[in-house]
Amino acid sequence: MPTRILLINPVGTSAFDEPKKKYLSQxxxxxxxxxxxxxxxxxxxxEYYSYDALVIPEILKxxxxxxxxxxxxxxxxxxxxxxxxxxxxxxxxxxTAPCESSLHIAxxxxxxxxxxxxRKKWIPHMMRNVIDYGLKDKLQSFKTVDLGVHDLHKDxxxxxxxxxxxxxxxxxxxAEVIILGCALFxxxxxxxxxxxxxxxxxxxxxALKYAELLTEVKKLAGWTHSKVCEYExxxxxxxxxxxLEL
Numbered sequence: 247m248p249t250r251i252l253l254i255n256p257v258g259t260s261a262f263d264e265p266k267k268k269y270l271s272q273x274x275x276x277x278x279x280x281x282x283x284x285x286x287x288x289x290x291x292x293e294y295y296s297y298d299a300l301v302i303p304e305i306l307k308x309x310x311x312x313x314x315x316x317x318x319x320x321x322x323x324x325x326x327x328x329x330x331x332x333x334x335x336x337x338x339x340x341x342t343a344p345c346e347s348s349l350h351i352a353x354x355x356x357x358x359x360x361x362x363x364x365r366k367k368w369i370p371h372m373m374r375n376v377i378d379y380g381l382k383d384k385l386q387s388f389k390t391v392d393l394g395v396h397d398l399h400k401d402x403x404x405x406x407x408x409x410x411x412x413x414x415x416x417x418x419x420x421a422e423v424i425i426l427g428c429a430l431f432x433x434x435x436x437x438x439x440x441x442x443x444x445x446x447x448x449x450x451x452x453a454l455k456y457a458e459l460l461t462e463v464k465k466l467a468g469w470t471h472s473k474v475c476e477y478e479x480x481x482x483x484x485x486x487x488x489x490l491e492l
Contacts, residue, residue: 249278249461251454252312253321256301256328258288262430266323266450269432273451275458281317283308291395293367298328305329306336310492313337318464319457323429325449326371334471335479336492340460341471344449345375347456348425349384355445356422358386362412363427364393372427386421389413398430409434413442423447 253270255263267282274280285304289297305322306329312320319340322330327343334341352359361376363369369388376385389412391405398405409431413424425447426435435448464470471477485491 247277249275249319249458250317251278251280251319251321251457251461252308252317253280253282253323253454254305254308255282255284255323256288256305257290257292257324258285259290260284266429266432270450270454273454278454278458280454292324292326292328293365293395295371298326298371302329302332306332307492309333309337309339309341313339318461321450321453321457323450323453325428326368327375331476334477338470340457340464342453342457342460344429344453345372345427346379347452348427348447348449349376349379349381351452351456352423352425352445352447353381353384355447357384358421359384359423359425359447360386360389360413360416360419360421361425361427362389362391362409362416362431364391364395364398366390368427387416387419388427389416395428395430398428399433402434406434406437409438410441413438413446417442417444425449 253266263282263284267280270280285301288301288304292298309320317339322328322343325344327345330341330343361372376382391408391412393405416424423445426449429450432448432450435446439446473479
C-alpha cells in the first residue's frame with residue numbers, strides 16, 4: 247500500500263503548489279504519493295503573528311478532511327509550524343511541519359545549528375519554537391538575508407549570494423549544521439551545502455522525510471502521537487454540543 251501524504255500550503259495562493267510537489271517528488275520514497283493543497287482564501291504569506299493565527303482554523307479543517315480521505319500523514323508547510331500541536335490533538339494521522347522536523351534532524355547531525363531566516367521579524371516566533379521543542383542549547387545563531395517570503399525566488403542568484411555569506415558567518419561562529427528557515431527556501435540547499443561544507447537542511451525535505459518515518463514506525467510498531475497530556479483530544483460531546491465539528 248502506498249503512503250499518502252498531503253502537504254498543506256497554509257496561504258491563500260496556489261502559486262507554489264505545483265513547484266513544491268515537483269520538487270518533493272525528487273526526494274520522496276517510491277511508494278509515497280504526495281498531494282499539495284493551499285487555502286481557498288487567506289494571507290499570501292505568514293510573516294506576521296496575526297496572519298499565522300488567521301490560517302489555523304483552515305489548517306485544522308484540511309487536516310480532518312485529509313484524515314477522512316485516507317491520508318497517512320499531513321505536512322503543514324510553513325516554518326512557523328502553524329497549528330501543529332492543534333492538528334495533532336484532533337487527528338489520529340501523522341502530522342509534521344518544517345521547523346520541528348528540521349531541528350530534530352539537525353540536532354543529530356551536529357552539536358550546534360544555525361537557522362537562516364528571511365527577515366529579523368521572523369526570529370522571535372522561531373525562537374519560541376526552538377525553545378518549545380527543547381533545542382535551545384543546540385542553537386548557535388539566527389542569521390538573516392533581509393528578504394521577504396516572496397522575494398526568495400525573484401532573483402535566485404542574489405538569494406544564493408546572501409545565503410552563502412551568512413552561512414559562512416554562522417559556520418565561522420561555530421555552527422555545524424545550517425537550517426534554511428522558510429519553506430520557500432526550497433531548492434537552495436544542495437549548492438549551498440557543497441560550497442559551505444556542512445549539512446544544510448531543506449525544511450520541506452525534512453518535513454517530508456519525517457512524515458515518511460513516522461508513518462512507517464506507526465505501521466510497523468504502532469508508535470504515533472500520544473493522546474495523553476499534550477495531544478489529548480477534546481471531548482466529542484463538547485464538539486457536537488458547541489457546533490465545533492471540522
